[in-house]
Amino acid sequence: MPTPEGRARNEEIYHTAARLMVQRGYAGTSMGDLAKAVGMTKAGLYHHISSKQDMLFQILLYAMDELEEKVIEPTGGIADPEERLREMIRLHVCGLFEHGLEFSLLFQERRHLDSDQSELIWKKVDQYLGLIRKAMRELKKQGKLRELDPDVTARHILQTITGIARWYSDDAGVSQRRLLEQTVNFNMAAILK
Amino acid sequence: MPTPEGRARNEEIYHTAARLMVQRGYAGTSMGDLAKAVGMTKAGLYHHISSKQDMLFQILLYAMDELEEKVIEPTGGIADPEERLREMIRLHVCGLFEHGLEFSLLFQERRHLDSDQSELIWKKVDQYLGLIRKAMRELKKQGKLRELDPDVTARHILQTITGIARWYSDDAGVSQRRLLEQTVNFNMAAILK
DNA sequence: GTCTATAAACGGATAGAC
DNA sequence: GTCTATCCGTTTATAGAC
Numbered sequence: 001m002p003t004p005e006g007r008a009r010n011e012e013i014y015h016t017a018a019r020l021m022v023q024r025g026y027a028g029t030s031m032g033d034l035a036k037a038v039g040m041t042k043a044g045l046y047h048h049i050s051s052k053q054d055m056l057f058q059i060l061l062y063a064m065d066e067l068e069e070k071v072i073e074p075t076g077g078i079a080d081p082e083e084r085l086r087e088m089i090r091l092h093v094c095g096l097f098e099h100g101l102e103f104s105l106l107f108q109e110r111r112h113l114d115s116d117q118s119e120l121i122w123k124k125v126d127q128y129l130g131l132i133r134k135a136m137r138e139l140k141k142q143g144k145l146r147e148l149d150p151d152v153t154a155r156h157i158l159q160t161i162t163g164i165a166r167w168y169s170d171d172a173g174v175s176q177r178r179l180l181e182q183t184v185n186f187n188m189a190a191i192l193k
Numbered sequence: 194m195p196t197p198e199g200r201a202r203n204e205e206i207y208h209t210a211a212r213l214m215v216q217r218g219y220a221g222t223s224m225g226d227l228a229k230a231v232g233m234t235k236a237g238l239y240h241h242i243s244s245k246q247d248m249l250f251q252i253l254l255y256a257m258d259e260l261e262e263k264v265i266e267p268t269g270g271i272a273d274p275e276e277r278l279r280e281m282i283r284l285h286v287c288g289l290f291e292h293g294l295e296f297s298l299l300f301q302e303r304r305h306l307d308s309d310q311s312e313l314i315w316k317k318v319d320q321y322l323g324l325i326r327k328a329m330r331e332l333k334k335q336g337k338l339r340e341l342d343p344d345v346t347a348r349h350i351l352q353t354i355t356g357i358a359r360w361y362s363d364d365a366g367v368s369q370r371r372l373l374e375q376t377v378n379f380n381m382a383a384i385l386k
Numbered sequence: 387g388t389c390t391a392t393a394a395a396c397g398g399a400t401a402g403a404c
Numbered sequence: 405g406t407c408t409a410t411c412c413g414t415t416t417a418t419a420g421a422c
Contacts, residue, residue: 009387024304027221030415044388046417108359111217146382152367152375159356160349166301167348174345182345189339190383202405224398237406239399389422397414404407 010048013038018059018103022165026056026109056109057117063103064124070095072131081138082192088131089184092161097176102165129154136191146193157187203241206231211252211296215358219249219302249302250310256296257317263288265324274331275385281324282377285354290369295358322347329384339386350380 016037020029031052035042049055071091078084095101107125110118132154139145160183168179209230213222224245228235242248264284271277288294300318303311325347332338353376361372 025218025220027218028305031417032415040387041389042416043390043418047387052416112221146378148378149367149371149375151365152372153379155356155360156353156376156379159352159359163348163352163356166352172344174342178342179345182342183349185339186341186346186349186383190379223396225396233405234407235398236400236408240405245398387422389420391419391421393416393418395415395417398412400411401409402407403409404405 013045013048014055014059014062015100017055018063018100018106021056021059021109022102022105026106026112053112053114056106057113057121059103060106060110060113060121063100063106064121066095066099066101067092067104067124067128070099070101072128081135081142082144082188085132085135085139086184086188088135089157089161089187090180093164093180093183096161096165096168102162105162105165129158132157139191144193146191148191153191156190160187206238206241207248207252207255208293210248211256211293211299214249214252214302215295215298219299219305246305246307249299250306250314252296253299253303253306253314256293256299257314259288259292259294260285260297260317260321263292263294265321274328274335275337275381278325278328278332279377279381281328282350282354282380283373286357286373286376289354289358289361295355298355298358322351325350332384337386339384341384346384349383353380 013034017029017034020034020037024033031042031045035045038045049058071088074091075084075087078087092101104125107121110121113121129151133150136145136148136150136153164179164183168174174182206227210222210227213227213230217226224235224238228238231238242251264281267284268277268280271280285294297318300314303314306314322344326343329338329341329343329346357372357376361367367375
């Protein structure tokens with residue numbers, strides 16, 4: 001059965017690679033492992049990618065695009081900063097389950113990239129942190145924000161979200177719905193007066 | 194200059210290895226890298242350790258012992274749960290700077306261990322999470338706790354703490370003192386009514 | 387596009403001299 | 405306790421047939 005609608009083989013490879021690397025790390029995932037996981041040989045793989053390092057870079061670009069599309073764009077138009085931040089967290093956690101948003105965990109592996117590739121990825125992550133800080137600044141103007149450091153706090157919020165991809169599994173004894181609600185509430189309670 | 198007071202070469206190796214592995218991951222740190230970092234050859238290293246895997250295990254045991262000694266023991270006697278939890282977070286973050294507590298990050302690398310080694314480490318981590326949950330249960334009895342899931346919340350708290358070791362560096366633009374205070378306040382505000 | 391085969395480098399680990 | 409030299413399996417990546 002050849003993939004009918006041209007749904008690229010390419011995508012399957014990147015997705016599988018990303019999943020393996022989230023589990024085992026970049027250095028801990030060999031091209032042989034990946035080849036086996038997609039049902040090919042190593043040589044076959046190299047028809048689709050140019051190098052292991054470049055594949056990591058492409059995956060990270062994809063992850064950041066997904067974040068943009070699934071979290072940043074849908075919330076950009078929300079005027080109320082409290083509602084906007086709440087929705088950003090909600091959509092981000094949702095994306096960890098439904099789309100490939102857990103792949104953004106791999107941004108920790110950017111040490112394996114060239115320095116300019118690495119810098120580009122970092123710029124995108126920092127833009128995202130910047131959106132969290134912006135919502136906090138607006139909340140502060142409204143007098144709704146507790147006294148806190150925006151840099152540190154934005155990091156803490158992001159950690160509770162991405163950290164989920166590190167420890168959550170379906171047999172964790174917590175439903176996705178509950179985890180979602182708990183994560184939003186935890187962070188909002190932490191920052192609001 | 195031979196190390197005067199018998200301060201073991203051994204310790205320097207483990208410490209250096211832990212630092213490298215926190216930065217680059219277990220699989221991403223070669224014995225050659227480590228040898229260079231401590232100023233020896235690979236062969237020289239193997240006089241001090243039995244295998245790379247066992248070295249990871251020893252480091253994790255050390256990390257968990259430090260957590261016990263620097264965080265768990267000093268707070269065990271605090272009767273008030275709010276004060277106890279506050280002090281646990283404070284001492285843990287302190288330990289990230291002063292002792293080798295960031296090494297506990299490596300518990301994510303326990304997939305590289307034998308399953309019984311891995312289980313032993315996990316048991317210790319879960320005990321620590323259990324202490325956070327216990328403090329929350331006591332706070333709930335006192336009517337001070339917001340409505341929240343203890344399992345998820347304990348994870349979130351721990352993530353904000355250990356996450357610091359992932360992103361903080363001395364040129365981060367935030368003093369250790371401020372980071373400490375902010376992390377305690379963020380988490381306490383998140384859970385208290 | 388996918389395969390078999392193989393090159394070239396790197397990985398963990400050991401032997402044996404000093 | 406540290407070195408040089410080396411073994412051997414694994415890894416990334418390529419060549420060339422189909």
